[in-house]
Amino acid sequence: MITERSVAGRPPGDTGDAAAEARRDPVAILRAYLALCKPQIVELLLVTTVPTMMVAAGGWPDLRTLAVVLIGGAMAGGAASALNCYIDRDIDQVMRRTKRRPLPANTVTPRSVLIFGLTMAVISVALMAVFTNWLATAMTAGAIFYYDVVYTLWLKRRTPANTFWGGICGSAPVVIGWAAVTGTVSPLGWALFAVVFFWQMPHFYALAIKYKDDYARAGVPMLPVVRSIRRVNVEIVLFTVLTVAASLVAWPLGLGWIYGAAAIVTGVAFLGEALLLVRRTSTGQPAKPMRLFHWSITYLTILFIAVAVDALI
Template sequence: MSMITERLAQEQPPGPDEARPRPGFRALFAGYLSLTKPQIVELILVTTIPAMMFAAGGWPDLGLMAVVLIGGGLAAGAASTFNCYIDRDIDQLMRRTKRRPLPSHTITPRAVLIFGTILTVVSLTLMATFTNWLATGLTAASIFYYDVIYTIWLKRRTPTNTFWGGICGAAPVLIAWAAVTGTVGPVAWALFAVVFFWQMPHFYPLAIKYKDDYARAGIPMLPVVRSARRVNTEILLFTVLTLVSSLAAWPLGAKDGMGPIYGITAIVSGAFFLLEALRLAGRSRRGEPLKAMRLFHWSITYLTILFIAVAVDALI
């Protein structure tokens, strides 16, 4: 933490005599939108809709779907907003994040807290009013876990932060299932495991690319504190666990209509996912340029394809 304090002392926000011009409406709108990290919300929607469809055995009530998508999206935005508030000290030390609204002084910390609180209240009110207490409780727990357990406690203390942070990243599957059925069944847990394990081969390539950024901010991401061999071993391990979880969902969901469309998709897309992880490990072993972002982008494609197959099987 001493390194962070020292850096911050060199990058203090402007004083009264150096006041920045007041940002316009477009800049403020873009700033508030970026606080919610829309790319994360998009990934949540990719898993939420198919999970609801399979839980319902087809199209769920469209009103319920709208509530879960809006409520879940706002909850994710709230968690991300609080994350930006908590991480504002390290964000200004990292090239990847120094243009976020707080490091760039586009929005004040107080305004960010108010915005995050409003998103939280609206999302939980929607979930409590139109779904059930299990789905609402899981939504509230996800916000708490992401901001308190992951961001405040784990992220700055342990290289296993990505692993434990994966719990809240996979929670939307359980929330979606609970909103439809009022319970969380075996297939929901299998799909939760898919998203949970998937997050390591998804995020570690990003951490490899921005390794110097994380090191500068004193964040012990795995690529910062462990060897390339260890990182690639974990990528391969969690890729395999992702595929095993995806295949486990097949027999668990067979009686509810999870058929060959899902199974074949899981096998084929999973094989390509594993192949890309092996390529990254091979390039690392041979000392070649890693091109880690290829695996990052393919991981998004893989998850999207797999959950589209869940949705298709639910309809057919």
């Protein structure tokens, strides 16, 4: 087992002068708790949630509902991320990509992070319960539980299918937003859920290719660690095609030509980037997987902006 002593080379209580100084700095503490919430991930979740709420409402949703879902959703995402950091603090210490996170850096204590994450989780679910409806509330609570217990504690360290099954909670904000507006989820809501679900595989496989050695060092069986690059390439192309297909399925379910044009153009570009990565990795060229990783974010952002624009016109 990876221990604090074995990684840091000192007793668990000896965090070093830099960490001790950081714990006395209120600004450093604030930054640490913000980092624990993984704001980039929360931001991306909200980028998909707001447009979905707009199309569910046929325009701007009720402002109180919008504010509650934005605040509650951000807190739920932050809570799930903080608890993920608490659970994964052992492997974060040995991965170059994550060793500067607040817990490996000893800026905050595990107990503080656990209390912080659980408190935010309770508040987020309470907000949804008071101001939305039972379906949105249940989905919010279920997403937090699934991400931290089912995915982080169980699937992530046991199966190379972790990214696939973890995609469920990553897609949940779409249907939570829809349910908060309507009290149910229509076929269009589920189609948009499918877009985000399938999108996560090429997005995270690209990241896993980049940090393959990190994941191997930590003993996390990400697909590029335990399967051949040929297998990884097949899944990247397969799930990119499914992402684009799901986006096109959503079109006739209630979206107009602005969305349709965006889905076609960005879908072709997304598939082109995936095929470019496959060609590079298959021929021994420098893979540059982060190019696909960053483009996938651009793709999803443009697509859901088109959803919002379509809802307003």
